[in-house]
Amino acid sequence: MKVIVNNLNEEYALREIINAYFPKSKIEYVLKKSDSEDYIEVSYSLCNDKHVFVCEASLNNKKCKSQNEVSEYNKNALKKAVSDTLKSATGIHLPWGLLTGIRPSKIIRELKESVKECDPVSYLTKVYEADESKAILAAEVENNESQYIKTRYKDGISLYIGIPFCPSRCLYCSFTSQSLAFSNKLTEPYVEALKKEMHEISKTPYIKSRKIETVYFGGGTPSALSSTQIDDILNTLFRFFDLSVAKEITFEAGRPDTISKEKLDVLQKYGITRICINPQTLNDSTLKLIGRRHSADDFISSYNLARQCGFTHINCDIIAGLPGETESEFANTLSTLKNLNPESITVHTMSIKHGSYLDMNYDMYSLAAASTVNNMLDMAYDTLKSMEKIPYYMYRQKNMLGNLENIGYCTPGHECLYNIYIMEEVQSIIALGGGGSTKLVKDDMIERVFNVKEVSEYINRIDEMISRKKQLFEAFEF
Numbered sequence: 001m002k003v004i005v006n007n008l009n010e011e012y013a014l015r016e017i018i019n020a021y022f023p024k025s026k027i028e029y030v031l032k033k034s035d036s037e038d039y040i041e042v043s044y045s046l047c048n049d050k051h052v053f054v055c056e057a058s059l060n061n062k063k064c065k066s067q068n069e070v071s072e073y074n075k076n077a078l079k080k081a082v083s084d085t086l087k088s089a090t091g092i093h094l095p096w097g098l099l100t101g102i103r104p105s106k107i108i109r110e111l112k113e114s115v116k117e118c119d120p121v122s123y124l125t126k127v128y129e130a131d132e133s134k135a136i137l138a139a140e141v142e143n144n145e146s147q148y149i150k151t152r153y154k155d156g157i158s159l160y161i162g163i164p165f166c167p168s169r170c171l172y173c174s175f176t177s178q179s180l181a182f183s184n185k186l187t188e189p190y191v192e193a194l195k196k197e198m199h200e201i202s203k204t205p206y207i208k209s210r211k212i213e214t215v216y217f218g219g220g221t222p223s224a225l226s227s228t229q230i231d232d233i234l235n236t237l238f239r240f241f242d243l244s245v246a247k248e249i250t251f252e253a254g255r256p257d258t259i260s261k262e263k264l265d266v267l268q269k270y271g272i273t274r275i276c277i278n279p280q281t282l283n284d285s286t287l288k289l290i291g292r293r294h295s296a297d298d299f300i301s302s303y304n305l306a307r308q309c310g311f312t313h314i315n316c317d318i319i320a321g322l323p324g325e326t327e328s329e330f331a332n333t334l335s336t337l338k339n340l341n342p343e344s345i346t347v348h349t350m351s352i353k354h355g356s357y358l359d360m361n362y363d364m365y366s367l368a369a370a371s372t373v374n375n376m377l378d379m380a381y382d383t384l385k386s387m388e389k390i391p392y393y394m395y396r397q398k399n400m401l402g403n404l405e406n407i408g409y410c411t412p413g414h415e416c417l418y419n420i421y422i423m424e425e426v427q428s429i430i431a432l433g434g435g436g437s438t439k440l441v442k443d444d445m446i447e448r449v450f451n452v453k454e455v456s457e458y459i460n461r462i463d464e465m466i467s468r469k470k471q472l473f474e475a476f477e478f
């Protein structure tokens with residue numbers, strides 16, 4: 001998309017709102033418009049104490065223009081001028097309005113903390129022009145998660161342990177996960193490096209003086225490792241960290257084709273409280289299209305095996321808006337899950353992640369319109385309500401279809417605390433393993449340190465990863 005601006009002060013806000021309408025569009029700033037090409041022109045001026053934002057767009061030979069005048073300069077005024085113009089030019093309605101941030105429920109929590117008598121729904125609808133249904137959803141999530149935020153350990157931390165291997169790469173994935181077909185020989189040195197990081201970090205005063213409240217094994221697909229390797233890592237975890245007051249340990253066994261009785265027995269031996277088995281869809285043709293090497297029946301077999309092995313909390317992730325899927329296919333996925341009735345279901349919206357195969361070959365795939373994806377999310381909400389599940393955490397990502405949302409639902413009492421804490425940024429998360437992003441939280445301050453993403457780099461530079469984290473811990477204490 002060609003964009004002409006007379007002021008780049010709010011470049012980030014501008015890019016966010018344009019991308020909300022055009023998730024794949026790369027913005028190119030140009031000096032002049034050309035009538036032969038689509039363009040968006042945005043200008044800002046200050047006239048008689050009024051801040052004036054004007055947006056004009058020419059898209060598919062249709063010209064539209066909007067103007068927004070405000071007494072106080074703010075980036076929402078810019079977003080509104082652009083959004084009004086793009087709405088007229090494209091006919092696209094964004095249910096979240098001008099809200100492009102990642103954490104809508106955090107906005108409500110912070111509002112409630114700063115203003116005693118407030119109406120979060122009217123705040124989101126008025127300030128951000130969100131649909132009332134989305135504002136109510138965000139308020140519902142905030143209400144459900146708030147009790148867990150209040151009762152978290154004040155000196156608590158969470159551990160994230162990353163296993164960046166997967167059996168194959170999904171079409172939409174931009175993670176740093178390595179396909180086992182190419183990197184099997186790296187798993188053993190990776191496990192050794194990870195164990196070293198776990199041991200060294202467990203000895204630090206920062207960790208020793210805090211309570212570990214939750215542990216989350218993510219990736220990648222942690223269950224892509226062998227049962228011996230999983231046993232080795234869990235043994236290291238329990239040996240070096242004090243988990244006596246931990247409230248939950250989640251293990252992502254995301255891909256059904258990586259699950260075996262042997263591995264599930266290892267997880268049971270260590271008392272893993274929650275596992276994720278993620279079908280994403282239960283339509284075989286879509287599973288094949290997105291590069292998963294399992295069928296819907298394989299998912300059901302793995303799910304039943306986990307139940308037989310004694311797991312009482314299973315989470316299943318699904319995605320609304322997968323390439324080629326219609327509302328009826330999405331309804332089929334929901335109805336199969338309804339019969340299985342896992343304790344948690346996380347409903348994601350398809351996002352076009354930068355660097356994914358889908359991103360690079362976008363034109364080869366057919367993706368649903370934003371309004372269709374929103375219907376799928378409404379359908380999920382109604383189905384999950386009928387299963388007596390509640391929405392308890394939410395977040396949004398860049399380049400999601402329709403600028404929509406991801407929602408975690410669960411049977412009350414089965415909320416994943418880690419998900420709430422990380423999304424609301426209310427607890428420090430110590431991330432171990434390749435690509436791990438450690439976030440230390442103290443009052444309103446957040447400090448981050450990152451492990452390198454690439455597996456062989458992580459292995460070769462493990463001492464540096466450990467010392468970076470130790471330095472941050474020391475600096476953060478003072």
Ligand code: SF4
Pocket residue numbers: 165166168169170172173174175177219220221254255
């Ligand atoms: S299972 Fe997850 S991490 Fe692995 S390739 Fe698929 S999307 Fe990426």
